[in-house]
Amino acid sequence: MSDQQQSADQRLAEAMASFGRDVSPTDEGWADVVSGRVVHGAEPGRPGPQRFVVGIAAALLVASLVITGAWIGSDDGPGRTVVPASDPAPTTATTTSTTTTSTIPVDPNAFTQACLDGLGVEYRMVPGDGGSIGFSPPASATDEQKAAFTEGVEECGDRLWPEPSPEEQAENVAEGERYTEELIACLVAAGIDAEAVPAGEGAWDIVTPELAHDDPELQSAMDRCTARADANAEARRAEAGDG
């Protein structure tokens, strides 16, 4: 191993070990754990200006969820994998082979079941919260079988939502731009001084110079505007699907 590589290994170890060193627990935090009152939300007192990022990768993820209407592996605690069944099904997913790309109707639960069967992975289906259906390893599964189950679920998830083609990625980048433009227009119309700045790899920073990210006015406007942009994006996808 060269000195440079050894040095980089050492720097990697130090950098990784340093994460979390500047974060301390509080008595209030533990009191919330004990009481079960875990309050989610932004930390107060963060100085502005603040920025939001519109990530194309995240947009792709949301797009895939909208297209398929459900997702695999929404883990409900250790050792549990849940597929929500409240979404409309059957819906559609894209499957890719070496030579063709086609869109077929698919029920995510049925797809997962068939996929796990095809891989020879042992599983059991159990009802989850809110009418969802869960896939779990057999109750008597060994650690090896549990590991095979986890990897099988991941493999089936990859098959259900394969990596987009270059053309699809380009379209997704363009869609990210449209989404960002709509978001900015909506924020400005709501009286928020907001600007979109390219952040590379199809991502955009939404800069709000006058308001901290946890400002209630900004949060409210962001909720409203992202809901509208989400709805518009979904309408565009539906239109493209109809075409």
Next chain:
Amino acid sequence: MTLAKPPLLADDDALVAQRSALATLYAERYGDFVALAGLTSGRRHSAEDLVQDAFAGAYRRTTPFRDLDTISGYVARSVINGARSEARRRRPTVELDPDHDLPAAVSAELSVQLLGDREVVRAALATLPPRQRECAVCHFQFGLSQTETAAVLGLRHGTVKTHLGRARRALVRALEEHT
């Protein structure tokens, strides 16, 4: 009249012991858990929420752990499961990591070189495939052995070794290029 000993006393004792162990774990490794959540999910704020949720879930658990030594792994797995679920639900607008804007404010005690390396490593981690990233964070940051990482992530030991090898090469390469 002699009252029978309450049948759940042993379990109650176990429950007290495990909650005490949880409190100790929270006090001693909260920062590591937040880093675990933040680096795997890429979101610092929700990282603290994920850790609170995981500890609250473990605290509410009424079935005693067979071995108190497994609590750390259980909470780590809950944190990672929470991060995975959140990533799947995430709307396309995400908060910028505060460390990106305020490195000096949050890390005054760290050297300039270390701060720079942290940003390089954080950025490189973000480019790794999700399972590689989880393996790398569990092993290199959280300090789990390869076997423990496999158990926490529900992967085979060989899979973890492969992921760790690839992740380490990518992270070291990023640091070397940054030099």
